Amino acid sequence: MRLTRRDRLLLFAPLVILLGGWLVVPALVGLTATLTTYTPLTTSVAFARWQNYSDVLHDPQFAEAVRNVAIFTLVAVPLELALGFGIAYLLRRPIRGRSWWRGLLLLPWLVSPIATGVMWHYLFSGATGVVNFVLGWLGRPELGSPIGDVRLALASTIAIEVWRVAPFVTFLVLPGLVAIPEERWEQATLAGTSWFQRIVKVALPEVAPLMLTVGMLLTGQSLGAFDTILILTGGGPGTATLTPALYSYDRAFVTNDWPAGAASAWLIAAGVAVVGAAYIRLSGRWSR
C-alpha cells in the first residue's frame, strides 16, 4: 500500500522524538562540546578545534586501549560466530526437546555482562573457583587467577565474552538454518557430499547475510567492551585489559577530564561508523 507524506510523518514521529532526544541530539551536542573547552563544571567556553582529540590520540594509554580492543574484537567475534554457528548446526534438525536445548543454551547470554564479571571473578579465584577444583582432582598444583596475570588477562576476558555471546549467536542463526528448504540438503546428500561440504556449499551461502548482520552487532558491541571488564580487572593489570570504553569512563568520571572522556567516546562511535559503512556496502552487494 502507498503511504501519504502525512501518514509517514505520523508513523515516524514517535521514533524520531525518542531517538532524536535521547541519542542523536546528545551525540551531536557531545561532538560540539568536544570541539570546545566545555566541561559540565565550567561556565566559560572557548573553541578548541581538534585539541581534545589530538590529546586523546597522543595518549599512550589510549593507544594501548585501541590495541587491546582490536585484539579483543578480532579474536572474540570470529570465535563467537564460528562456535555459535556450530551449535546451531547441531540443533538444525529436530531432536528430542530441541526448543528446550535452545532455551537452556541461551542462559549464559541472559547473565548480565556485569554479573558475568562478578561470577568469573570468583570462578577464577583460588578457594572458590571451578578451575582449581578441576586441577585438584587431576592432582595438579593450584594456579593463580589468570585475570591477575598480565599475559593471560586479555585472553581471559575474551574467553568469558565468547562464553556469554556464542549462545546468543546460536539463538540468532538457528532460525536461518531451519529455514533452508529440505530439498537442498537432500540434493547435497544424494550427490554424495561430505558433512563438511554440506556446511560450506549448502548452509553457509544461505545464512551468510544473516551471519554478516550478526557479525555487525557483535563487532559494535565488542568495540564498546565495558561492563564485564570493569568488574573483572578494571582495565588491569596495568593496561592489559584497558579498552576505549573503560578509558572514556575513567577520564569522564574518575579523573574528571570530561573533554577527553567525551572525545574518546566519540572515537568509539567513529570506529563503529567505519565498520557500519563497510557492512552496508557488503550486504548490499550480497543481496543482489
Place this chain on the structure above:
Amino acid sequence: MRAPRLIAVAAVTGAFLLPLAWTGLAAVGVLPDDSTRPPSWTGPPTLDHIAEIGVAEPTFWQELATSTVAAIVAACLTVAVAIPSAFALARSRFRGGRTVTQGFLVLASLPVMAYVIPLADLSRRVHLIDTFAGVTLAEAAVTAPLAVFVLHGAVAQLPTEWEEAALIDGAGVLRILGRVVLPLIAPSVAATLVVMFVLDWNMLLVPLLLTSGEVKTVPVALSDFFTFERELDWPTAAAALMVSLAPLAVLVGVFHRVLERFVLQAPAGRDIG
C-alpha cells in the same frame, strides 16, 4: 546419526552451563573444599544465603522491583515506538530505503558508551537525572533501533493484500496498522518485547550514569557491591547472581516458542512494496 548428535548437544550445553551450575551450587551453600586431596564438597544445601543478600545490601529487593518495572516500561515503550516506524519503513518506497533499514542495525550495534557521557550531562541540565522517566526513556532509546530492524523484517514478509482491502474499505492508516498488521505480526512483537526486556534488565551504563542512587537497578547494585574494597563472600554473591538471573530464565522458559520469531531479517535487495 540421531543418538551421537543428542550426546553432542548435551555435552556442549553441559560445558556452557557448568559455570552457572557451579554458581547455583554455591548459592545454596554447596562449596568446594580444596584443602582435601582430592577436593571434596562442603555443607548441606541451605537457603540462608538468599536471606543474607538483604543483610549485605539492604535495598536489594527494592532494586529488583525497580529493575523489573523499569525494564517492563522501557521494553513496552521501545516496541510501541518501533511498530509504526517499522511499518512505515517496510511500506514506503524511497531511494536508499534499504540503507536506512541497515542503518538502524548499525545504530543498534553502537555501544552506549559512545553517547552516554553527553547524554548524562544533558539529562542533568533538563532535570531528568535521577528520575524514573529519564532512565526508562534513555533505555528505550538505546534498544529502539534493534526493535525497528526486527519488526521491519516481520512486516516486510507480510503480503499486502489485506492492507489494500482495508484501504478500499476506507480504513485510515492507524486503523490498518492496529487492526490488520498488528495481529499478523503479534508473535514477532511478543518475541521482541521479551528480548528488549532482557536487554533493559541487564543494562548498566544508562542507570549507572543517569542516576545518583534514586533509581537503582540490579546491575548498578552488583557493580557497587562487588567493588574490590568491599568484597562479598562468594555464597552471598552467588545467591544475588542467581536471584537476578531467575526472572529472565523464567521469562525465556515461558516464551521459548515465541522467541523463535525474533529474526534478524536483512532487507532484501529488491523493492519492497
